[in-house]
Amino acid sequence: xxxxxxxxxxxxxxxxxxxxxxxxxxxxxxxxxxxxxxxxxxxxxxxxxxxxxxxxxxxxxxxxxxxxxxxxxxxxxxxxxxxxxxxxxxxxxxxxxxxxxxxxxxxxxxxxxxxxxxxxxxxxxxxxxxxxxxxxxxxxxxxxxxxxxxxxxxxxxxxxxxxxxxxxxxxxxxxxxxxxxxxxxxxxxxxxxxxxxxxxxxxxxxxxxxxxxx
Amino acid sequence: xxxxxxxxxxxxxxxxxxxxxxxxxxxxxxxxxxxxxxxxxxxxxxxxxxxxxxxxxxxxxxxxxxxxxxxxxxxxxxxxxxxxxxxxxxxxxxxxxxxxxxxxxxxxxxxxxxxxxxxxxxxxxxxxxxxxxxxxxxxxxxxxxxxxxxxxxxxxxxxxxxxxxxxxxxxxxxxxxxxxxxxxxxxxxxxxxxxxxxxxxxxxxxxxxxxxxxxxxxxxxxxxxxxxxxxxxxxxxxxxxxxxxxxxxxxxxxxxxxxxxxxxxxxxxxxxxxxxxxxxxxxxxxxxxxxxxxxxxxxxxxxxxxxxxxxxxxxxxxxxxxxxxxxxxxxxxxxxxxxxxxxxxxxxxxxxxxxxxxxxxxxxxxxxxxxxxxxxxxxxxxxxxxxxxxxxxxxxxxxxxxxxxxxxxxxxxxxxxxxxxxxxxxxxxxxxxxxxxxxxxxxxxxxxxxxxxxxxxxxxxxxxxxxxxxxxxxxxxxxxxxxxxxxxxxxxxxxxxxxxxxxxxxxxxxxxxxxxxxxxxxxxxxxxxxxxxxxxxxxxxxxxxxxxxxxxxxxxxxxxxxxxxxxxxxxxxxxxxxxxxxxxxxxxxxxxxx
Numbered sequence: 153x154x155x156x157x158x159x160x161x162x163x164x165x166x167x168x169x170x171x172x173x174x175x176x177x178x179x180x181x182x183x184x185x186x187x188x189x190x191x192x193x194x195x196x197x198x199x200x201x202x203x204x205x206x207x208x209x210x211x212x213x214x215x216x217x218x219x220x221x222x223x224x225x226x227x228x229x230x231x232x233x234x235x236x237x238x239x240x241x242x243x244x245x246x247x248x249x250x251x252x253x254x255x256x257x258x259x260x261x262x263x264x265x266x267x268x269x270x271x272x273x274x275x276x277x278x279x280x281x282x283x284x285x286x287x288x289x290x291x292x293x294x295x296x297x298x299x300x301x302x303x304x305x306x307x308x309x310x311x312x313x314x315x316x317x318x319x320x321x322x323x324x325x326x327x328x329x330x331x332x333x334x335x336x337x338x339x340x341x342x343x344x345x346x347x348x349x350x351x352x353x354x355x356x357x358x359x360x361x362x363x364x365x366x
Numbered sequence: 367x368x369x370x371x372x373x374x375x376x377x378x379x380x381x382x383x384x385x386x387x388x389x390x391x392x393x394x395x396x397x398x399x400x401x402x403x404x405x406x407x408x409x410x411x412x413x414x415x416x417x418x419x420x421x422x423x424x425x426x427x428x429x430x431x432x433x434x435x436x437x438x439x440x441x442x443x444x445x446x447x448x449x450x451x452x453x454x455x456x457x458x459x460x461x462x463x464x465x466x467x468x469x470x471x472x473x474x475x476x477x478x479x480x481x482x483x484x485x486x487x488x489x490x491x492x493x494x495x496x497x498x499x500x501x502x503x504x505x506x507x508x509x510x511x512x513x514x515x516x517x518x519x520x521x522x523x524x525x526x527x528x529x530x531x532x533x534x535x536x537x538x539x540x541x542x543x544x545x546x547x548x549x550x551x552x553x554x555x556x557x558x559x560x561x562x563x564x565x566x567x568x569x570x571x572x573x574x575x576x577x578x579x580x581x582x583x584x585x586x587x588x589x590x591x592x593x594x595x596x597x598x599x600x601x602x603x604x605x606x607x608x609x610x611x612x613x614x615x616x617x618x619x620x621x622x623x624x625x626x627x628x629x630x631x632x633x634x635x636x637x638x639x640x641x642x643x644x645x646x647x648x649x650x651x652x653x654x655x656x657x658x659x660x661x662x663x664x665x666x667x668x669x670x671x672x673x674x675x676x677x678x679x680x681x682x683x684x685x686x687x688x689x690x691x692x693x694x695x696x697x698x699x700x701x702x703x704x705x706x707x708x709x710x711x712x713x714x715x716x717x718x719x720x721x722x723x724x725x726x727x728x729x730x731x732x733x734x735x736x737x738x739x740x741x742x743x744x745x746x747x748x749x750x751x752x753x754x755x756x757x758x759x760x761x762x763x764x765x766x767x768x769x770x771x772x773x774x775x776x777x778x779x780x781x782x783x784x785x786x787x788x789x790x791x792x793x794x795x796x797x798x799x800x801x802x803x804x805x806x807x808x809x810x811x812x813x814x815x816x817x818x819x820x821x822x823x824x825x826x827x828x829x830x831x832x833x834x835x836x837x838x839x840x841x842x843x844x845x846x847x848x849x850x851x852x853x854x855x856x857x858x859x860x861x862x863x864x865x866x867x868x869x870x871x872x873x874x875x876x877x878x879x880x881x882x883x884x885x886x887x888x889x890x891x892x893x894x895x896x897x898x899x900x901x902x903x904x905x906x907x908x909x910x911x912x913x914x915x916x917x918x919x920x921x922x923x924x925x926x927x928x929x930x931x932x933x934x935x936x937x938x939x940x941x942x943x944x945x946x947x948x949x950x951x952x953x954x955x956x957x958x959x960x
Contacts, residue, residue, distance in 0.1 A: 200445070
């Protein structure tokens with residue numbers, strides 16, 4: 153059964169309203185969208201029993217529009233468009249980072265501090281290096297690279313830039329997660345699975361040759 | 367308190383590997399069975415997120431405290447913490463207790479790795495003086511391994527290796543062809559390290575089952591069993607080599623109790639299933655025989671009692687021990703069937719340690735589908751029996767190696783470790799490096815035997831109660847040097863494998879086994895707590911999972927295990943439960959349980 157036909161089967165079943173956001177630590181969730189796909193009537197909708205076939209994010213995003221705009225620019229510095237795939241912002245990397253840092257879990261709350269602080273630093277550094285009032289979003293590509301080159305590799309970052317380097321590493325990891333878990337990112341990598349096969353075959357000859365097993 | 371509406375022949379507590387198996391075997395033999403499950407109803411056919419991509423899920427499907435194995439993991443109301451159902455660890459124990467409050471329990475989430483215990487594994491004390499021997503032999507259980515494998519569907523091969531039993535001819539389904547990283551690992555391990563790499567055994571249908579032949583062979587002279595099992599087998603599709611098993615399987619190609627054991631049991635008309643029924647205690651009559659159970663209906667929060675001639679606990683090793691310890695009465699002041707004082711004692715988990723690596727040989731691999739069965743196609747059974755016999759190892763017993771990697775579906779955290787290989791690349795170069803490195807990372811995990819000891823046990827916490835009013839467990843734990851040294855050996859071996867393959871180790875390799883070893887409970891293979899034996903003073907159960915003191919009380923899950931071989935326990939739990947069920951059927955026919 154393909155996923156599409158599975159969804160049809162599920163759609164045929166009576167759907168109960170999804171209850172979300174009632175777990176300790178989670179924030180008030182938006183009301184269920186009436187136009188959303190019908191979900192799993194057996195799931196209770198708690199964080200331990202979410203609807204797996206029609207997922208919802210049961211917490212509000214919290215970053216500001218300005219923070220998101222700066223993040224989008226940084227995400228695209230990290231993963232720009234090329235002839236094989238779009239830029240990170242085109243698949244919503246900044247929105248994923250917002251979802252991540254807004255999540256009600258301790259690790260994400262720490263990341264939120266690191267990332268919000270890093271975004272302020274990025275604008276301040278832009279201003280300091282390239283002229284009063286100029287934010288990261290106002291810089292040229294070359295100017296942005298000037299800042300990022302200093303913080304892209306934590307072991308070699310200057311002492312007074314270690315925190316900025318940790319911020320950059322975190323955003324790079326999250327941008328990669330956001331980008332490569334989308335269809336566009338998977339296509340870029342050449343991930344060709346998640347598709348039903350009539351039979352399972354041995355690796356193709358070029359793959360065996362690649363590792364000297366031909 | 368509500369009274370029983372109806373009497374049953376048998377009450378089974380728990381619907382997972384053991385409870386599901388007992389329900390099927392008893393129901394096809396005509397027993398009227400009530401199965402009580404503490405979690406909610408669950409239907410893999412309609413609930414499984416087949417093919418969903420990570421970007422459709424919160425946090426790209428990543429793990430959270432409520433869904434530790436990721437959003438799409440099949441587990442419902444489970445994990446190492448269950449809301450409203452706490453447990454505690456004594457200082458320094460740090461035991462982590464995984465539960466799944468859902469129909470089918472942990473069979474929905476498990477890795478489907480289905481390895482038989484071998485002849486040595488039934489006589490460990492006779493071989494090295496440690497732990498206990500089983501009150502049965504490999505030969506006693508072998509027919510039930512055959513039957514279980516044929517019933518649930520297991521792929522694998524017969525390799526004739528030491529203490530790694532072959533199945534009878536025709537039982538196993540053909541193993542899937544290995545993937546590139548598995549072939550490369552096999553070559554290097556075989557040629558340079560002398561480590562055998564052979565087809566893994568997994569409870570996944572690599573082909574459809576012989577639904578016309580097997581039912582008659584498994585259940586001769588039982589038309590009802592043949593009909594319901596035949597229909598069940600016919601309803602299962604073969605694996606289509608996509609979407610991970612851990613999410614569940616809507617086409618029933620892998621083994622889950624709710625798709626493989628419970629449907630044919632229900633089709634007999636002899637089984638009733640009651641979900642959201644949290645069992646608190648087994649009750650006894652004036653003679654000290656079990657006569658039913660108390661449970662809390664989780665929806666009404668009311669205590670109910672239901673009666674039966676036989677009670678089978680199959681709630682998982684620790685939960686079954688908890689129910690026994692909480693079943694205090696005049697004849698059994700320390701818990702039902704606990705005259706030996708051994709209920710809760712000799713808990714075991716599996717020794718786990720892992721190492722990851724990056725392999726240049728796998729970089730820039732020509733794109734091709736490497737999903738396969740989503741789990742292992744190959745593995746390494748324990749291979750150092752000779753070294754151990756010659757005294758060259760500083761630990762007893764062995765481990766097998768599970769490994770994986772390659773071009774699986776990108777998930778959260780992908781390329782999180784790329785910084786060190788790319789000198790902090792970003793921009794266009796990051797994209798190019800990602801293409802180069804994708805699929806070049808492997809991991810190796812050891813799964814080894816823990817020897818039972820006096821310091822690993824659970825007891826009722828005098829200060830603890832859960833939201834159903836049931837006293838909770840407190841765990842105690844201490845590894846022996848056998849486990850710690852084995853964990854170190856694992857990590858050093860995996861480093862050697864990765865380096866022999868020309869790779870770079872990407873995780874920390876410890877010389878201190880205490881730092882290498884996974885936390886107790888983390889591997890989710892806990893067994894023991896109501897061990898079998900041949901001496902009633904030194905065991906809780908006989909070889910048929912039957913309480914020495916309460917002949918109509920059985921504990922059919924992993925609690926009865928007296929050792930925890932490196933062979934993942936689920937297959938053995940099912941084989942032992944089938945054997946116990948046959949014994950119960952025979953005894954019922956003899957009139958043993960009036």
